[in-house]
Amino acid sequence: MDAQYLIGVFEEEETLIAAFRKMKEQGIEIEDVFTPYPIHEILEKHGKRSRITIVGWFYGFFASIGILAFLFYTAVINWPLKYGGKPSNAFPSFIVITIVLTIFSITVLSLFTFSWRANLWPSNEKPIYHQGATNDKFVILVNKERADVNMATSVMKESGAIEVIEK
Amino acid sequence: MEKYWRSIEEYKNGSSPREERGVREEHENVVVDLLDSKVVEANGSRRDFLKLFGFSFATAALVSSCEKPIQKAIPYLIKPEEVTPGKASYYASTFFDGTEYCSVVVKVRDGRPIKIEGNHLSPVSLGGTSARVQASVLNLYDDARYKEPALNGDKISWEDVDSMMASMLADGGNTVLVTPTIISPSTREALRKFLLANPGARWVQYDEVSASGIREAHRELFGSPIIPGFHFDRAEYILSFDADFLGTWIAPVEFARGYAFTREVSTAHPYMSRHVQVESGLSMTGSNADERIPVTPGESVLMLGTIYNHIAGATGQPSIFTPPSALSVDEIVAELIAHREKSLVLSGSNDPDIQKLVAGINQMLGNYGNTLDLERTCMLKQGNDREFEDLDTSLQQGEVDNLILINVNPVYSLGGFEAMKKAGFTAYMGSSLNETAGACQLICPDHHYLEAWGDAEPVKGSYSLQQPCIHPLFNSRAWQDSLMKWAGETRSYEDLVKFWWENMIAPREEKGDENWWVKTLQAGYHEAPQVMPETGKYNPPHVEISPAESDLFLTLYSTVALNDGRYANNPWLQELPDPVTKVCWDNYLSVSPADASGMGLEDEMVVTVDGIEMPVLVQPGQARGTISLALGYGRQKAGKVGDGIGINGFKWVTTRNGNRNYTNDRIVLEITGKTYPIARTQIHHTMEDRPIVRETTLEEYSSDPTAGNHFHLETEEHNQTLYPEAKFDGFHWGLVVDLNKCTACNNCVVSCIAENNIATVGKEEVKNRRIMHWMRIDRYYSEHPDNPKVLHQPVMCQHCDNAPCENVCPVSATMHSNEGLNQIAYIRCIGTKYCINNCPYRVRRFNWFRYLNNDKFDFNMNSELSRLVLNPDVTVRERGVVEKCSLCVQRIQEKKLEAKLENRTLRDGEVQPACVQSCPSGALVFGNLNDPESKVSIKKSDERNYHLLEQLHTLPSVGYLTRVRNVKPEAASGEHPASEKGIRDEQHG
């Protein structure tokens, strides 16, 4: 038969975590885990940690430099004007603007990054393995090619999966 | 202009009418190309005006193409080639509206007169103008003007008019001409011719606001009915009874300059005249006085009489009978005697008895021949009330067949002129609609003074010429021309003017000399070396004073804005706030605070005077027991702007000793429950003890030049700055206002309106505090409300070097120029109004609505014709942008370019903003602050100089000189250089 995935469905956070730990110990490769709310142990143990925060920091860094440069160029080099006897290089004012616009750019950029990396965008259709995963069920997804099916099934059953579906 | 003839033949036989037409069309086209982009502001109206302008061009063309005599719209001393679109040309001319005289220079732009400037060559008006003169240019484009002659409301051609009048006059019968005062020699000649040709004809001069009392008094005392010439510049002590000589009385412009001359104080010259004003209502003149004594008219007569007797006693002259005055006059008498020959006593009253006393006092003090001139007498106000009374009676008896009224409006200014209906036939000659014209059968449209030839002799022996600056807009004709035609004259009035000047006025050696005529026309004036005195020996007055007994006097006065009401249809003047009350668009009954609290009256309450409702204004400084009402309002047929605004005060004019009298002691005042809103441009009247207008006394000043101005020194020390002081290479424009010379006459305000296309917003919007004037004159009261000290301060954009407004504009629509000007790019403004909020002087104005072409604002900018007055050099602002004083940057640029073309640096005083150019008192000085020699720099370094709100460290380019009051009698006595050297010597020599 052509089912590709093994899906373990759990009622409780605890049973899920238990199963998750066991499988990790026995080296059963877990494809993915679906939970209605973030469970930190799993987020930490499964897969690489997200680098989006670092990226965000760089966005901020370069944005602020870029904005300051822009302000300086437009106000001092390209078209200096006299305002109220102040020098055209009004640095204190620049700071205020830089802060705000940096925040602006970070928001925009990291939003796009998020939607790209987590591949989420409007009307994006992705296979949904279990309806309950966003409500009250906890789901472990195992790829049959890369893991011993029977073992995985038994582990999950033992640690309290209410059902193990093949899909 | 080589195109005038196409072939030699054509050239030989001269151009035939057909070809003339060809030529004309061609030139119209030329004009069109040249002007298309130039007169954008005047969009719709371009066509009408091009017709005229095209015609003038064509005629100009004909000058060079054929020999026959030509009627020119452009005087030929300006060569037509020089009429370059986009470049203004200036013509010297003369303003005289029947009451007020002024020698002017008319700025003509693309064939349109758009601005009146003062003529600095004139020995009479000395380059000054008044608010009314400034606004008169708008009357040229008034929709209420008559477009063509009409008989009983139907169109009629001039030919028919002439034939009709010819037959009419041929029938003989009594013809009476009623004119305003005629000061034009050539017009007098024209009239003489008419009277000769029509034996039955009579000529009466009529002044809406009469001064015949003065003439009558002088006839009795000096044997000839004159008004003496006044030399305020020689007066050290001025005692004025109800005479508003700086605002409206006789010749305010002339007087203001002389008066200001004696108010000029500096460390080198710590003297000034002393001015005491005795009056009932607080007039503009009174507000400038060093000391003001509010009294009722009844009381002031007694004071005058008592003063007369004291001085008579002191000089061994016979005294007169008078009940003693309740007020002590000893100090006044003492000062008068201390200032023999250097004092001036005036009275605004039209009662010959009072004028006799005044003349008597001046005579006893030896002022005649010094401050008063019996040779170069004043030619204004020649109207004779008694003569007019006679006319009235003969009208009543139906003895008058033809009544010809010329530029007079008795139906309004007599508060009704029933007798007129009894005349067999009535004709009106005048340029625009009014009540009298409405009651006449025949209407003969007259030119506006900017369209007409003429001349004037305001002061005996000094003449000035009036030349047309635009081809008549409508089918009008100079009334002198009509008279001469009807008198069977073949010459035109223009020829008469020229003839008269070349033969009668020109000095003997120059007679008939063309060049002299040209030169004079350019200068606009001529002064005869000497004149013959007409007066005989003095015989003292025999007057018995019986004061009017009343507990409530109504005094009627003419306002700085509307004068006697002839300008009621002029939106600029209607919106001009009164210098003292700051009210516009209405007249009102001024009541003294004491009486008000007594009667339980408050501002805007409505009372009835003899059954006529009018709003009340509680006026500090109003004498107890008096109420004042402005003349000139309540016009019924003035035009769309002036109709039905205010109450006609002429109803209360009485007759006293045969002359019209402007006080009324038989009135019934009743309080109604109603209220009526009044539009005021200033609602808070004290300075809250803030150092805004700074003043000192002459005594303190002479001991310490910085008196009253110590705050300036303090701030100079304390003001620190984070940034380097602003430096300006080349020019740094600056303006200094001498608060001691400014009389608050509001000339600058209207001048600014005319120059900068400032919108009129109407009463409602003024009430909403949205008046658009770029320049305002703040007025503050201090001390006791019964007799407050009054302070005036012209405030325009201060052009701060650290301008708060510039910092806050997000789109950099307002920023600083390299010449120290605070400028706005209207096109860039998005109207956040932040700059308005952040301007501590509140001189910025926002375009709340579209004021151009908007029926909600049906004033000059909503009429194709009136839009012709717009100045093409200044943008008409769009709705939603902020505007303000630019120190007339367009004028600065113009002069800079001129200087550049002539490859020289600008001369000091060459650039003059509109407000500065025509200031009658010379209170404003403009120039380059970078040049230490310039007038303005010198003024700015004066100890009296300070800046408005300088503690905010905005570093304004505008400075003010402290007001100095001559309160201590001693200070004024002794040496007074003003009397050594007259103002005229200073001007020409």
Place this chain on the structure above:
Amino acid sequence: MYNTEVRGPLILGNKSLNQITADITSPLYARPKFWWIVAVGISSTMMLLGFWAIYTTISTGIGSWGVNNTTGWGWAILNFVWWIGIGHAGTAFSIFLLILRQEWRSSINRAAEAMTVVAVMCAAIFPALHMGRIWDAFFIIPYPNTRGPLWVNYNSPLFWDFSAISAYLLISASFWFMGMIPDFATIRDNTTSRVKKGVYGFLAMGWRGSVGEWKRFEGLSYILGGIAAVLVVSVHSIVATDFAVAVEPGWHSTIFPPYFVVGAIFSGFAMVMTLMIIMRKIYKLEDYVTNSHLERIAKILMFVSLIMGTAYMTEIFLAWYSGNEYEIFTFFHNRITGEFTKQFWIMFTCNAIIPQLMWFRKIRRNLVIVFIISILINVGMWFERFNIVVTSLSKDFLPSAWATYKPTFVEVSVYIGTLGIFILGVLLFFKFAPMIAISEVKAVNKFQLNKREK
């Protein structure tokens, strides 16, 4: 981590995960109630009135308002500041409480954020509308152009304002939306209606709650949380500089930025309080928005009101202490006494005095009173803005230029219109969006259960 036993449970009743979902999403499935339709009707009428006023303003000019050449700003700007203030609650709520690890925020922040977004949109209307030439508004954007290029004036607080407000609108909107993604997914997976499936599926953007999604989701919320925290403080500080940078007496003061930020939080939290009391009552969400939640907000309000009082006193004291005659006039002769006395004392009473009643536990726990107080606070805050904007402008340096200010019907209508928009926005949110963060509540709930079991 803070301890629930001390302050009682965050979520009452031992809810199952499914139960939570059901409770919170119930309004989505229920047919709209009568009161809801009425409310929508009323608020849309108000909104239409507002649109009419906006049309009049733009077509005839700012002249249709009561502002004049002395008082250049009036209702428009004061309402702008007022709305921005209210708009501060949401983000402040989520961010500060997130940073402070206040788990109890999770049942409230969603609604608060929704409120923020609508309020900021209302606020944004005013600065745009009060411009004389709104059609040239784009001049404020510094972009290369054919006019020189002519850039903008970076010294102007209005430009700072412009940048700050747009940034704030963007970030609070995205923060709000992002938070809803998992919940949209929940709805998508639990609804039976095809339409809802389609719509919420579209909005859920394919969320499945996978590890990768949750990781990045948390990462992003940390980023946004971090920068939004800065923004919340800076936005209102910048709004404050609109006044503080000017020379006007009563404006030119360094106390303004902190004073405005606190004021904003004050009015914002008060508005949250108002809404929460209504919401929990109507939608029977007392178990999620518990009395203890409200009491906590009440305590915050009480404390912030103290700060406000201090700020007012400081201002007045400094005006007197500076010896600056203009400041003294503005505060003592134009606010405490004088033409605008009424407005000043309403402000002072509502903001500095009345909230102090909540020192008493009884009052604090009496929802009716708390509800009234929360409304009074926003009245008071409105008058605070009135005091700042109008009194300073109408009577400043030159008495000759003094003028008073009365709003016109058009001006008032614009304000009513924005109220309509706000109410309508909130109503739609109640009806069509998960008004409490489902996933967060689940987490909190679970965490609580664990605590109990121990």
